[in-house]
Amino acid sequence: MFDQSEVTIISAANEEFVPHLATLFLSLLQTKKSETIINFYVIDDHISLVSKEKLNRMVNEYTASISYLQIDTVEFDDMVESNRIPTTAYFRIAIPNFLKSTAIKRAIYLDCDIVALQPIEDIWSIDLGDKLAAAVEDAGFHQRLDAMEIDAKSNTYFNSGVMIIDLDGWRAEKISEQVIEFALTNQEELKFHDQDALNAILHDRWLILHPKWNAQTYILLDEKDHPTKIGQTEYAEARQNPALIHYSGHVKPWHKESNHPYKKNYLAIREQTPFPIEEPESTEQ
Numbered sequence: 001m002f003d004q005s006e007v008t009i010i011s012a013a014n015e016e017f018v019p020h021l022a023t024l025f026l027s028l029l030q031t032k033k034s035e036t037i038i039n040f041y042v043i044d045d046h047i048s049l050v051s052k053e054k055l056n057r058m059v060n061e062y063t064a065s066i067s068y069l070q071i072d073t074v075e076f077d078d079m080v081e082s083n084r085i086p087t088t089a090y091f092r093i094a095i096p097n098f099l100k101s102t103a104i105k106r107a108i109y110l111d112c113d114i115v116a117l118q119p120i121e122d123i124w125s126i127d128l129g130d131k132l133a134a135a136v137e138d139a140g141f142h143q144r145l146d147a148m149e150i151d152a153k154s155n156t157y158f159n160s161g162v163m164i165i166d167l168d169g170w171r172a173e174k175i176s177e178q179v180i181e182f183a184l185t186n187q188e189e190l191k192f193h194d195q196d197a198l199n200a201i202l203h204d205r206w207l208i209l210h211p212k213w214n215a216q217t218y219i220l221l222d223e224k225d226h227p228t229k230i231g232q233t234e235y236a237e238a239r240q241n242p243a244l245i246h247y248s249g250h251v252k253p254w255h256k257e258s259n260h261p262y263k264k265n266y267l268a269i270r271e272q273t274p275f276p277i278e279e280p281e282s283t284e285q
Contacts, residue, residue: 005036007124008107010069010099012043012091018051019275020112020254022058027115027269029062036121037063041107043091043098044068054274069098090194092160093179096170105168110244111161113252115266118243123213126164132175134164134207136214137231139224139248144196145203148189152203160195161246162214164207175201210234215242217249220261256282 009028013021025040032038040059052068059066071091091098092109099107108120128134135158145155170176183190183197190196211219215238218224222239226232245262247253253266254277260266270277 006039007036007120008039008041008104009110009120010041010043010095010107011110011112012045013047013112014045015047015051017112018047018055019270019273019277022055022273022275023266023270024110024112024114024116025055025059026273028120029059029064030269031116032119033121035063036119038120040064040066041099042066042068044070045091058274071098090183092163093194093198094176095165096167097176099167100171105166107165107167109163109165111246113247114161115245115262115269116243117245117265122243123164123209126207128164128166128207131207132166132169132173132205133202134209135159136162136209136211139211139216139218141224141227144192144199148186148196148200150200150203154204156208157199158206159214159216159246159248160198161248162209162244210238212238212241212243214244214246216246217260220245251283254281
């Protein structure tokens with residue numbers, strides 16, 4: 001359905017998260033197939049010109065391009081946020097609208113705290129059928145749809161750190177507008193902020209991906225049991241052969257106290273970016 005020779009990746013970052021964005025992008029570039037073109041789009045939350053120049057030079061060394069999307073953030077000003085989840089996280093809600101002027105039909109959204117160990121092309125052409133997105137089930141099993149009293153056929157809840165998005169279908173059904181409206185009118189109910197709002201609107205409209213494509217910390221540390229036998233098998237497969245490492249949770253691999261089994265992967269790639277780490281940070285800072 002989709003030409004695998006050209007892949008669209010979109011992420012959102014502010015100046016503070018640029019080093020992690022660079023680490024993500026470099027991991028994707030190093031694991032892609034040589035002939036594949038990756039077109040990166042960055043939702044730009046006040047990234048400095050100096051940082052953009054460094055990112056551009058890094059990306060231009062590969063068969064890839066990078067573009068920055070300037071957006072009007074006014075509609076996100078009233079969103080509830082926290083120390084862990086800034087307003088920037090909400091930008092993924094409106095990705096299809098940000099790319100409205102392009103001929104792009106599909107995009108893969110990725111959080112910045114991710115590194116790729118396998119070619120992203122392997123999920124680029126997945127058949128979504130009548131679904132508007134594909135994602136991995138959240139490993140926390142929070143029963144959020146029930147808690148938000150969402151009338152859904154399935155209470156399966158996805159992690160929004162990795163999403164394959166049908167841009168045309170999303171726009172046609174005005175999903176961004178619905179999610180934003182839900183987030184604004186149900187702020188007290190949003191324990192996981194934008195992720196809750198996305199699930200509230202997209203329930204029963206998303207395709208489940210194998211957990212190796214969003215190998216969350218809970219999975220890799222074997223801290224959660226999947227409630228089904230098939231799920232447990234897939235978790236074991238994800239631990240053995242993860243494709244996208246998602247450093248979800250409060251402690252990140254750039255923190256001193258991190259004991260993440262793939263911490264060294266992040267640090268090794270980060271060292272090759274224009275933003276090498278000098279001293280691991282502490283979460284107490």
